[in-house]
Amino acid sequence: MKPDGLTLPDAPWRHWPGLDRLTAALGTGNARVVGGAVRDTLLGIPVSDLDIATPLDPQEVMRRLERAGIKVIPTGIVHGTITAVSSGTVVEVTTLRRDVTTDGRRATVAFTDDWKEDAARRDFTINALYADPDTGEVFDYFGGRADLAARHVRFIGDPLRRIAEDHLRILRFFRFLARFGDSPDAASLDACTARANDLMALSRERIADELLKLMVAKDAVRVIALMLERGIFRPVLPEIASVERFARVEALESEAGIEADPIRRLAALLPADASIAESVGGRLKLSNAQRKRLIAATDADLFGAPRAAAYRLGRDEAIDRLFLFDAEDAVAAARDLIDWEIPRLPLAGGALIQRGLTKGPDVARALRAVESQWIEEGFPDAARVEQIADAVTDQALRSTSSE
Template sequence: MTRLTDQAWLNDPATRAVVAALEAAGGPGCSRFVGGCVRNALMGRPIDDIDIATTLKPEQTEKAIRVAGLKAVPTGIAHGTVTAVADRKPFEITTLRRDVTTDGRNATVAFTDDWAEDAARRDFRLNALYADAKGQVFDPTGQGVEDAAAGRIVFVGDPATRIREDYLRILRFFRFFAWYGRGEMDAAGLEACRELASGMTRLSAERVSKELMKLLAADDPRPAVRAMADTGVLAQVLPDADDLALFEAVVTRMDDPVERLGALLPLDANLLRRVTEGLRLPNATRDRLTDMAQAAADVDLNLTDHALRVAVYRHGRRAVRELLTRRSGETPSRSGDGDRLRALAATWDAPVMPVGGKDIVGLGVPPGPETGRILKAFEAGWIADDFPVEGHADRLAALITPPRG
């Protein structure tokens, strides 16, 4: 028997309080930890969320949590999920389920008290693992523990059947490999993803983008992205992704999924805006990528120190540094130049233009187009002189009252 040991979360008073509440209503063994917390404990990975499966019906779960003096939130009660909050920590508790009908994106479920039925509807064998309050692990598929140890991502049962239940499982297959996989990807799973990739058009953009960005946040997503391209899955998700060579060259120099997404796409502001809006990504993501594209003409590895400062002033530090990372990938032999310029961009704080319209009006120029012209001329000279911190009054006066010859 496999047992979880030395798990602080398992012995945490908040965890014990939730389990005790459930067992007070359903008896010993009515609940087990499930999925990610069990998988990650076996794999020596951090535990982010604690999910619990139970034979109690949702209404019974909610009542049991409240009777114990804990907070109960009916987060998805129609699908059997209640969130318990103990010591400000959330625990998602879901009644054992079996699928009644599925349409590739949603499922109608019925509740059950059969642990094997609940396991059979899960996506991958290493996610169909359960553990009781003492840490004893239950492996209904008989291979989940071995998969976790070997870093294998294998569908529960027939891969095509699992995918047809929810086409998002195609992306999850690659995402879980990026995070947990080792060695070669499961051949049967890859083939099913290849054959059924077109079914992803049924999915909402929000679900797709959430999985995609999680995948790109893995330490090294390159093998997974390469396999997505080979199976036609990447073309379904990002049809404009056109340069895997660049992505593979720069991805380990990037630790941000947004930056990595940009490395998969051309530096075209209109295209990036269309892609990010199509995926329903946040406006901040859209703006970040389009800002980088708009700065592209001003950033390369030949920049002088002054030209770099001008680029940072005009386009912002982040856009310039991310472009330099990309340029280093385009010309690996000059990555040292890119590193030096990135370091300079990181340490130089772009100043605010030291004069404004009120300063010009104060010198007797009435508000109007002339004010704008003078400001523009002042800024051009100030930038050309490398952003001096003194002499602003004399420079401004010279623009207002040109010297007589």
Template sequence: MTRLDNQNWLTSPATIAVFDALEAAGGPDCARFVGGSVRNALVGRPVDDFDIATRLKPEEAMAALKKAGLKVVPTGLAHGTVTAVSQKLPYEVTTLRRDVETDGRRAVVAFTDDWAEDAARRDFRLNALYADRTGAIFDPTGQGVDDALAGRVVFVGDPNTRIEEDYLRILRFFRFYAWYGRAAPDAAGLAACAAHAEGLTRLSAERVSKELLKLLAAPDPRPAVHAMREAGVLNRLFPAVDDLAAFDAISEASEDAVLRLSALLPDDPSDVAGIARSLRLPRAVEMRLAAAAGGPLDPATGDRELRVLTWRLGKQAVRDRIQRGAAIRPGTGTTKAVALVDNWPIPRLPVGGRDLAKLGIEPGPEHGRILKAFEAEWIADDFPAEGHLERLRRLAAQP
């Protein structure tokens, strides 16, 4: 039997407290770690979340954890999930389940005490791995350990059935391939994703965008994104990308998921804003994508022009456009250009209505005309730090 060794999280006091509480109510082997923690520990990746599967019913698990003095949050009772907080660490505890009914978006479940039934409803074999508190791994599909070690992402059972249960598994297939795949995508899984790509339109935009950004945050998402395009999945999310060269270059140069996403979108701010809204991306991400959509910026752009663009668009937008330009046209100047943008203290417009009032100009349309003319000259002269009142007085005297 494969075993996890030298895993501090398995023997931590926080973990011991949770397992002691559950086993006091359900006996030995009533609870096992499942999914990401087991998979990541097996392949030497960081473990940063703790999911536990248990034979105990949700109410029994809650009672056992509370009896042990642990905080319990009923995070998803309908699906059998509660969260135990042990020494400030969250442990998601879920009763073993089997699907009773699915519609491609959500499932109605029934609780079970059969580990194999629970494994059969999971998405991929490398995620259907369990480990007891000693680190002993249980592999109900018989191939999860081998898949994880070999870098294979293979659906549990029939891939068409798994996808029809939840169409988000299409994106999860590519996301896990981006993070864990080390060979060509599983052919049967890829064919099933292509066949059911239309099902993505039935999902909530929030679920889709969250999965997409996780995929793009992978160390190298390029093989996964190319496979998505070939399977007809990419153009279900936004207009088809004719050429992935810019995306490939940016993905190699930067691990920023939002910057990578910008390379998959049109160079039209209004189009990009519409796509971002349809994906229900956070407002800050939407604005960043729209600002970056003005087109790649040559890193050799002059300092004065960079300052003007930074004044008008903000540091993040100009930095994104420089990095996009550098990826497409690699060469010198990128570090210098980014450093200029990062280090330049964006000045505030140094005059305002009070200054005009001191010149005896009454509030009204004339204020706006003079201030607009001042801003244009001040920017054209590269944001001088002096001579503001003289400039303002001259502009005010003009008809």
């Protein structure tokens, strides 16, 4: 297929060091940038990752690059992918592929030299755009340019077939709709609705990865509301029943100038129930830190003040509680926490031993008492901490002597 006349605008990635050496090593016509880099360049979005497609088989790719002195790492060579490092620029190079068999979770592929066949196995038209990295000429096999201009997210070919090949594409459809789309393709939306139960066959790690990306997409509120209307969450996360709290949290993050946070937003979709948060965190196989935070976000306690909560729980955890429970002056408090350097108690147990306490439980109790008073007073300076330590130590020694 000849290029259709469109040329990519100039972009920083087109001048990355070593990229021209890499494409020259592969040979004229044997390298095209594909997918997100082309899509995002057409939209004026910065590109951080570069994928190159080639009709050359993986072994030939490795031979040509190594001959040109380019470092090659066979990261996924069985599937046709190698990682090339050229003058510090890291690029994934993948041989054109076609699907042989699929089961909704993974595919068996064969290599091909047909660009359109490679494009046909991709998910959405806007992700099946190719461009010559040297000339910038764009190759569009399935109307991706028009869909991108119309902010239209559409499966390539038959949506039901695309979903049958990889069930995760249901969640990807909604994530891309939240990031790039103004209106969903009707056939694609209906197919996702009809096959929502297929999500149950996926690993929970894959579901979690897509879900957390969806949480922070720019149009997540509208799209999550659509997913609820269509019953998309029901097979894997039936606990999600409303988007209203999510919308409030999104608005508060925006007003405070705080970056969207996926765990906070996931918590906003769930009931404020620790057992539910624990169940969802386990089901999605979130990290231990993410699970702990999700559970902590079910409690509104700020320990008397936002700074106290930040000290005891962590900055993000305190902001979670401010936003999730509509705390008074939540935006101002969150802004304060962002700028506040969380202090450390300027006192150690040794200072209490020097005051006469016996090493062990007595010191630990006294230190906790000093810390609690310090927090309650709003984290005063070291001189005030010394006064608090004197008073706590005196009280502890009197209690010991009266026993």
